[in-house]
Amino acid sequence: MEIYHILVVEDDPDINKLLCRVLSGAGYDCRPAYSGSEAALWAGQYDYDLVLLDLMLPGLTGEEFITQLRQRKTMPIIVLSAKAGLEDRVNVLKLGADDFIPKPFDNAEVLARVEAQLRRYRQFSGASGGSVLTHGDLVLDKDSVTVTAAGKPVAVTAREFHILTLLMEHPKKVFTREQLYQQVWNGAYMGDDNTVNVHISNLRSKLAKASPTEYIKTVWGIGFKMCD
Template sequence: MDSFHILVVEDDPDINNLLFKIVTDAGYDCRQAFSGSEAALLAEQYTYDLILLDLMLPGLTGEEFIERLRQGKTMPIIVLSAKAGLEDRVNVLKLGADDFIPKPFDNAEVLARVEAQLRRYKKFSGEAAGETLRLGDLVLDRESVSVTAGGKDITLTVREFEILALLMEHPKKVFTREQIYERVWGEDYMGDDNTVNVHVSNLRSKLSKVSEREYIKTVWGIGFKMAELES
């Protein structure tokens, strides 16, 4: 098995130790943090391929930790929280989390979601063949895992990068939310539009910060497609 490195951030020792056991029994390398502040320090000192994160933490909250991490790091973040309302789930997705598992959780589901995220992160990290996609002033480079718009660099999460790549690969095609979810998440669509909507909204927001151009169009009642971009 590949030596993936996982950080577990959970202030409850019993839950933290359980998550540690789930991932280490599966063969992954794991480090534990018991507060948001400790997690932030470890994230600066070491490189991780995935983070399992509680929200209600001493020191930095989980939400604050995500905001700080997403200023430059792209590894997947899976949130596990008892704060499982729709508003809570949407909020952490907007901040940059990749997945959300409500507590109490099923051990097998946690491991399955970890493995799914790591498969995608491995692909995202350039182990697949390199390819450069260009539309107008928008450039996506798979080999260097980079995106520029108008010559300016944009830092995207794994999901945002894959959504943009999917749309750029088929610039004239309108993708439904179901199609985007199944292609990017690799899972059957469960009818939750919020997940796709939030990630597309985040992607648009990042693009708009470097250019006033419209890059992604909403086709009302259907889904999303690339706007027609001229150099």
């Protein structure tokens, strides 16, 4: 049985201990960190399969930690915070988080969200025959979970990688927001276009920083596809 390694970043010792106990009880290996600076240190020295992250931290804030980590790594980040307003949630998704759980949280929900993120990440980072997808000068390597545009590396989140994989595997297909949500989030679509739009916008911005080429086209009134 594969053991997954999770970095738990929470400055409240009691909450950190609770999360580690719950996750360890489910078979995960946990490393506690009590500040953003400590978390950055551990993330730089070791590879983790997932990060569970509070936002209001001493040292680096959660937002600063996400920004730094996304320059180097693509593992899922689940934010768990009392800063649960719409603006806060949208902001961390734009920065590169994959999911958001508001405090106070339910232990069962945390475990379910962790399991879902790891399952989705492993699905797209596991062995796939070294399959490489290309679209012009955009290259996606399923095996190494890397993306390059015009030869420059693009740091994407697990969900952004999943979205881009779907689009590049079917470059002629127009995906509706509902189809993307159902396949990437593995859940029933509740008409929340904003969730999909934020991830598409974030992905476009990252690609644009590497290359002036437009890769993802909006088909107005329908959804998204790769540009011809």
